[in-house]
Amino acid sequence: MNKIIAVAGVVIKELYRRKDFYVLFVLTALLTCAAGAMNFFHDDKIVRYVKDICLLLIWVSSLVVAIVTTARQIPAERESRTIFPLLAKPVSRGQVVAGKFLGCWLATGIALIVFYLFFAIIAGSREHIWPVGIYLQAAWMQWMLLGIVIAMVLLGSIYLAAPSSTSTISFVAVGGILLLGGHLKNIALAQPEPMQGILTFLYFSIPHLEWFYLSDFVVYNFAAVPWAKIILATLYAAVWIGIFLLLTWAGFRRKNLTT
């Protein structure tokens, strides 16, 4: 476990040494403040559009941080040949995979805390209410989703040629699932066979990332989701993270690192 934590620690240090997060955070803050400064019919109590824009930027930024950071982890180690001294420590390939995942996940978790603190300050200063419960749930569910995404990107980085292609394909896959995942059954029902069967199979076999999107509850001030459902969704995320990490480990174990 110590070795996994050591590998994860290196990944976290890498995140705060790189500029990606800072740039995205400053951009999010600037755009949110600019949106908040707009005046509509001289009404300073209008707040939901600011929350909406801020949460959208947080989602985009956190996905960019998670996918871009994860996609380059193993390819960069191979390219710079630092993977060999790492594996000679000795650290097993499974521990490398687990450490890289944990590092990326914790790093995006830290980034999410900063983002949501900023969001809570902006929303609270205008609305004068602090619905901590739903904020916590939204941040937690987003972190769980990022866990699945990071594990998925890590798997892609083993099989795909370059970090850029891994990132692009991951963005398309995550965006596609978020937008269409919940509607695949509806689409399937309107199709003839065999397309109906294929889409239905796809509907049941993809990770349903759209469940983890609680931004609407935050924007429209709805009550928190029952915690039992959050726990179940967390278990679902844990299962998918496990599946992706196992597949990553299986692929990485047989991978020839010299080519």
Added chain:
Amino acid sequence: MKAAASLLFALLALMAFSLATQLDLAATGWSRADRSGNFLGLMFGDGRKLLGNQFFTMADVYFHSGYYPTIFDQKSEGQKEIIAASHGKKEDEEDEKNEDFFGKPKDWVDAFGRNFKITQHTHLEQGREREILPWLRLAAELDPNKIETYTVGAFFLREHLHRTDQAEAFLREGLRQNPGSCELLFELGRLYRASKLDFDHARNVWYLGVNRYLALKPEEQKENRLIFEEMAVNLAYLEDQTGRYEEAINWFRAAQQVAVNPTALQEQIDAIQKKIPAKQP
């Protein structure tokens, strides 16, 4: 060498100053040339109308606090609820049933996923209607010819937020963009009658609206029958309220010619006729 550099600097500074005085005039002309547009118009061209429509839909989404069908959900085609609400339509049970676009869960994925979706049909109320205003403002900027944006915005500003002056300013902005629009004149008349209690002003604006309607081509009149009926009926009620019974009856009769249900209007005419004192022989 030093003197030459100083001279060159002075020459460049002079040139910059002279050019600035010349270009300033031209720049003022450029900004005036784009009088109807703005930054968004300049950015999106005619495509801004699509975006404007999207922002108008966003106002409806906010009005429902996120409970809104996607293109994949089955929903009966109809008027957006913010438009219906601005015409004073209240939802009944049948409407509520039609709005349940989720239906029964199709499978366990759908059933479990609904815990993380907004599944309650609610409308903004108690002053929270203000949240739709940014989208209406942006929709008006992007598509200044979409009449509903102004009528809906003015209705919510006036009726729910009690900001009559801003509602009037928004309607007048709409009228500047769409001169002579019957819908905008009707809404402006409603504002004068219901919110400002300025009956004369309301009557004049509605008269103007009726004249604009009568000046339309026959096929355009056909499309605007409903708004004419609304103006005529409202004028009739106004005349009735101010004791001008003959005019009230005339307006109800005018409304009968285009109304779907003229019998109901006949009942109103009969009621007013009872108020008219019998002429002395």
